[in-house]
Amino acid sequence: MDFGQDILDEFVIESREHFEHIEDEILELSRQKESPDRELVDKIFRSIHSVKGAAGFLGLDQIGRLTHVMETLLSMVRSDKMKPETYFINSLLAGVDILNIMLEDVDQSNEVDISSVYDRLNDLLKGADYREVRNDLKTDICLENPDEWEAGLKINRLALKNLPSAHRFLYILKYDLLELSKTLGKSPVLLIRELLDIGEIVDSKIEVCSRDLSEGLPEGPLKYFVLYSTSLTPDIIKSALQVSENDIIPIDKEKLLDTDAGSLNINSVIMPSVLPEQAVSEPHPSPIPKDRDQQETAPAGDASHSEIAPSVLPKQAASERHRSSVPKDRHQQKAAPAGAASQSEERHDIRVDLEKVDLLINLVGELVIAESMVTNNPDLAGLELENFEHSAQNLRRITSDLQDVAMSMRMIPLSKTFRKTVRLVYDLSNKVGKKCKVELIGEETEVDKTVIEHITDPMLHIIRNCVDHGIESPEERKAAGKPQSGVITIEAKHEGGEVLIRISDDGRGLNRENILEKAMRVGMLKGNKDYCSDQDIFRLIFEPGFSTAGKITDVSGRGVGLDVVKRNLEKLKGRTDVRSVPGKGTSMILRIPLTLAIIDGMVVRVGTASYTIPMLSIRESFRPDFAQITAPMDEQEVVKVRDKLISVVRLHKLYNIVPRHTELHKGILINVTSGNRSVCLFADEIIGHHQTVIKGMPSYVASARGISGCTIMDNGDVSLILDVGSIIDMSERDI
Amino acid sequence: MTDSQDKDFTDEDLYDDEFEDTQKDKYLTFDIGKSVYGIEIYYVIEIVGIQKITEVPDMPDFVKGVINLRGQVIPVMDVRIRFRMKQREYDDRTCVIVVRNDDTTIGLLVDTVKDVLDIPENDVSPPPKVSEGNSRRFIKGIGKSNDEVKILLDLNKLLFDETLDSLPNSSQS
Structure with missing residues (x-):
């Protein structure tokens, strides 16, 4: 029975999943300082709670401690004892960060120094006015049952109150873990996951000397007791959790709430069997129960009054409703809607390597x-x-x-990458003292996984630039008549065979003159600057070593940045583009092929060799007339297509092949583009068009210029894929 | 599936001591011109006949291009040209010995493949100080078998020595 490491691995994966969403949710919460959305808080709370539960189970004490204090903080927001102020949010985020670090190496997590974050969170807790919470926290009720277990199951009033209102039932469930894994093949983690799916584990207990289950299960029955809160009736829970009737002890919540701190024999709170009819016949209420409304509108300070005078105005009593045990109130609480999660459509997926x-x-x-x-x-x-x-x-x-x-x-959706940007913008704007909002459009757009891996960094880079250079300080913005808070819009959509990602800000825009001046100074640009179009000038910011930022900040400005973006994009056969209007903002546009694995290409023959040209970069192909061709003195041939002069790159010269035709009008010209540049490739003939899997060039021969990979054609021959961008680079260098 | 099985197979070879022992001192011999050469069997994955080679530009002359080995694209080297010998027309006796050294899989074009010989270590003498031709720097030793002389090659040098040093070893494969 060796699942020690498996359990840990599963824990890490699952916790990661929880935290992935938590960050967004916390950030979302930061926008609702005054009236935090109860459901949102509940969601965060539940995630942290699940991690805490599992961590305690696995003996990961540090993670347990940290999640515990975070959970307590959240429960205070939940009960309106605390507002999600910026400091509060930042502390929570710091907590999530360190938890993520601990998850990286979960075996060592108990050695991680969490003191600074822990203290910070704890101070928040101490500083808060939480007299009532403290009182509730003190009311540890210990459920005793000497016949069955030694130590009691603990619950305090705060936890009890904070159970989701839909959870009308409280049970003690008995399991034999050993039996479970033997007969049903169910591991403890699986069990916990099942339990968490349909309810909440309030407290749990294992009758065993060592709590560290990662060492494997000991011999003999292994009793596991769970104090479990759920919305399911005893009837249903029996079948849902596959527990026999004898192993379910329903607990009377109300009685528990009326009990003071101390030990309590379980027999005194066992609920007389609940009639199923009663449960079914209960009317289903409006989505938002009345008492919740009241709670949200109740001023935070009022809660402490109600402590002194338990039955005053209903408004003040709102947050006290659990304890007042007025039947009507209870009724409402019971009938609250089930958690949103259970209603959303279920997605079935499996993890595959x-x-x-x-x-x-x-x-x-x-x-x-x-x-x-x-x-x-x-x-x-x-x-x-x-x-x-x-x-x-x-x-x-x-x-x-x-x-x-x-x-x-x-293919996976971009949403994960997009969500990273939200956190980044939040952190950065705090750091540089600017106000920014992020708007995400089309985050469900699906892209190949490799593409996602490669565009995350460039995207974050661009966003860093947006915050640091693009968005102005609040004062500047005010003076310019803009709203104080800048908006960064990140948009993704499919366009043709490409995915288009547009990152725009409504900041000051690019300064044409500054870029020009800098480019002239470092010698990137020669000749008359009047001939340069805006596009040409803006493209300079993607060159290595280019940064116009006046000072080097913590955030960006070391002159490495946008060239990295360009390089990364080129690796993906993607293109960058930039648009900017002074005073109105800048847009960076990234175009990336949907997948790196398949190519739609045109096959051309030059002598005995054949090459594949990506369809995406082909504009047209034609056999030129004499009249179209010009060969000036420097021998760079150009061909006139409509009104444009385009230079010709002879593939046979480039690759030293003996071609069948050397005269342009006998072969064929393929007009290809990369970004805004364009050349005509000269080949003998077009063989066909095919769509196949791209293979990387073997590293031994990877130094070939202008070749991005290879593909196997229908007849089994290998065809090399031309990298149009670098061929254009090569031809420009030759001129 | 076949080629991944092949790979697995060689991987096992690399780690299986017993297997290594049976491979020890075994050489695959082949002809180039009038001489017989040998490489350690340990590196050899398979031998295939000559097939269509797609030229790759910008390569040294001895790298003839790439071939499609059941869906895997591998480069091929003409060992004759590597030794600065005259190119010879490929015929039906021409063979491609597919070898793997670390992460590089490559096909060696040879005139013809002979057989596998057992040449114990004490039958191998160090390479001669003076030797005709350009192949000397690739020689690991001279092996004797049945009074015949076999030139044993150092695969690593054959693949990577000097002229190819300038090749960036990017990890695209």
């Missing part, structure tokens, strides 16, 4: 090639094969569907 997915995609790629080699086999040429054609058609359809499915497995 990325390597396996990649292997599958590779194999499907092979299959596509093999399929085409079979169905287009030269041996079949000229044969009338009706049945074969029919089957081949079928095979082709299935392979192509299979390919689509396989490719879609690698």
Whole structure:
């Protein structure tokens, strides 16, 4: 029974999932300083609570401690004892950060120094006016049952009150973990997850000497007791959790609330069996129960009054409703809607090793090639094969569907990357003393996983620039007649075979003159500056070593930055573009192919070699007339396409091949573009058009210029993929 | 699936001591011109016939290009040209010995493959101080087997020595 490490791994993965959303939720909360959304707080609370539960179970004390204090803080917001002020938010975020660090190496997490963050959170707790909370916290009720367990299950009034209002039932559940994993194959983590799906674990207890389950389970029955809060009736819970009736002890919540601190024999609070009819017949209330309304509007200070005079105005009594035990109030609380999570549509997914997915995609790629080699086999040429054609058609359809499915497995939404930016902007704007909001559009846009990995850094870089250089200080903005808080809009959408990400700010815009001056000074730009278009000038900011920031700040301005963006994008065969209007703001546009794994390309032949040119970069192909071609003195041939003069790159010269044609009008010209630049590639002829899996060049031959990879064609030959961007670079260098 | 199985197989070879022992002192021999050369069997993955080579620009002359080995694209090197010998027309006896050294899989174009020989360590003498031709720097030793002389090659030097040092070893493969 070796699942020690498995349990830990699962814990880490799950906690990560919780924290992934927590950060956004906390940031969302920071925008609701005055009236925090109860459901949001509940959500954060539940996430932290789940982690805390599991951490305690696994003996991860430090994580347990930290989550505990965070949880307590949140419960104070929940009961309106505290407002989510900036300091509060920042402290929580600091907590999440350090928890993330601990999760990185969960084995060592107990050695991590959490004192500074812990103290900070604790101080918040101390500083707060939480007399009532403190009183509630002190009311530790210890549920005793000497026959069954030694130490009691603990619950305090605060926890009791903070249970989601939909949770009408409190149970003690008994499990034998050993039995569970033997007969049902259910690991403790699985059990906990199940429990957390439909309710909350208030407290739990294992009758065993060591609590560290990562050492594996000891022999003999392993009793696990859970104080469990849920909205399910005893009937349902029996089947839902597969627990026998004897192992469920319903607890009377009201009686518990009336009890003072101290030990309590469990028998005194066992609920007389609940009639199922009663549960069903209860009317379903409006989505927002009345008492919650009251609670939200109740001034925070009032709560302490009601402590002294328990039955005054209903408004003041709102936050006291659990204790006042007025039946009507209770009724409302019971009937509150179930948690939002249970209503949202369920998504079924499994975790799969990325390597396996990649292997599958590779194999499907092979299959596509093999399929085409079979169905287009030269041996079949000229044969009338009706049945074969029919089957081949079928095979082709299935392979192509299979390919689509396989490719879609690698596609993940951009939302995770987008959410990172929210936190970044929050942190940065605090640091530089600016006010910024982030607006996200189209975060559900799906992109290949590799693409996401590569664009995260460039995106964060651009956003850093937006906050540091783009958005003005609140004073400046006021003077310019803009709202004090700047807006950074991040937008993603599919456009053709590409995904387009636009990051715009409503800041001061790029300063054409500054960029020009700087470019002239460092010698990036020569010649007459009057000839440069705005586009050309703005593109300079993507060059290495370019930074116009007056001073180097903590955030950006070391002159490394946008060139990294450009380089990263080029790796992805993506393009960058920049638009800017002085005083109105700047937009950075990133265009990236949807996937790096498949290429839609045109195959051209030069002599005996064949090359694949990505379709995305081809504008047109044509056989030129004599009249279109000009060869000036410096021998750089140019061809006139409509009104434009475009230089010609002879592939045979570039790659030292003996071509079939050397005269331009006998071969074919393919007009290709990269960004705003464009050249015409000269080849012998176009062989065809195909769509296949891109393969990287073997590292041994990766130094070939202007080649970005290779692909296997229908006939099994290897074709090299031309990298249009770097071919244009090469040709420009030659001039 | 086949080629990943192949890979797994060699991986096992690398770590299986027993296997290594049976591979010890075993050389695959092949002809280039009039001489017989040998490389340690340990590096050899498979031997395939000559197939269509796609030229790759900007390569030294001895790197002929890349071939499609059941979906895997691998570079091929003409060992003749590596030794500065005259290029010879490829025929049906021409073979590609697919070898792997660390992370590099590469095909070696040779005139023809002979057989696998057992050459114990004490039958191997150090390379001669003076030797004709350009192949000397790739020689690991001279092996004797049945009174015949086999030139044992140092694969690492054959693949990476000097002329190829300038190649950036990017991890694209």
